[in-house]
Amino acid sequence: VIPGWFSEISPMWPGEAHSLKVEKILFQGKSDYQNVMVFQSATYGKVLVLDGVIQLTERDECSYQEMIAHLPLCSIPNPKKVLVIGGGDGGVLREVSRHSSVEQIDICEIDKMVIDVSKQFFPHVAIGYEDPRVKLHVGDGVAFLKAVPEGTYDAVIVDSSDPIGPAQELFEKPFFESVAKALRPGGVVCTQAESIWLHMHIIEDIVANCRQIFKGSVNYAWTTVPTYPSGVIGFMLCSTEGLPVDFKHPVNPIDANDSHCKSKGPLKFYNSEIHAASFCLPSFAKKVIDSI
């Protein structure tokens, strides 16, 4: 370890470790679920780290938060009820609340320390909690979804950490089944789906489960996030049976001039072209994903 640098070492990406120069450690704590740390980096703003894994940096969080929210919500005509599982930092809430058609935003985050730390150190991310449509549930997303009446939501967004740690169950079949049950016909789910450079086996399992469970469309999209392992992160976009959803051609483009959108500041990353482009995959990934 180099003094003054944070290196992201994990068995999930053996033999490599992205590093950021540290100016000052701002917070260190241990919640009931994980170690939580915030540091001021030299070139990426403040950084949120859970169990030694980078969750977001002020400089590049726009890519992940905007894509995970707008890929599903811009793919259906009139999203009204949205559920966020995880996402305790509030960034996905900020993006979901840009959509004026949305009337209700439920969020279920297991770790209250993540919420409190984000509000204290990442106000431009935690701004998502200020929207009056947001209803916060602190608890386990697996249990929350079991209690949700069938067909409640138009969209579910699973903004999880990695499968090693508290989010492990969010990558397993029973959870995906409970998401499908909670969605209305033609409803959509978008989940954090790791890296095509590092996790093709995890992605293979997720795609296989989704193809069995979601009888609408099942697509994999990806984006670039410099501070995530291998510099990319993917998303599973699935729809339930009913009105077919064509994820690759957004039917509900975001209106940048809408007051809900403007009040959250400018979109820094997402646009309709990058929406369509994000579903284009390199051959090694396409071969696996399209063959399942």
Ligand SMILES: NCCCN[C@H]1CC[C@H](N)CC1
């Ligand atoms: N809302 C913060 C993003 C959480 N998702 C990340 C995806 C990449 C992982 N290595 C760490 C969590």
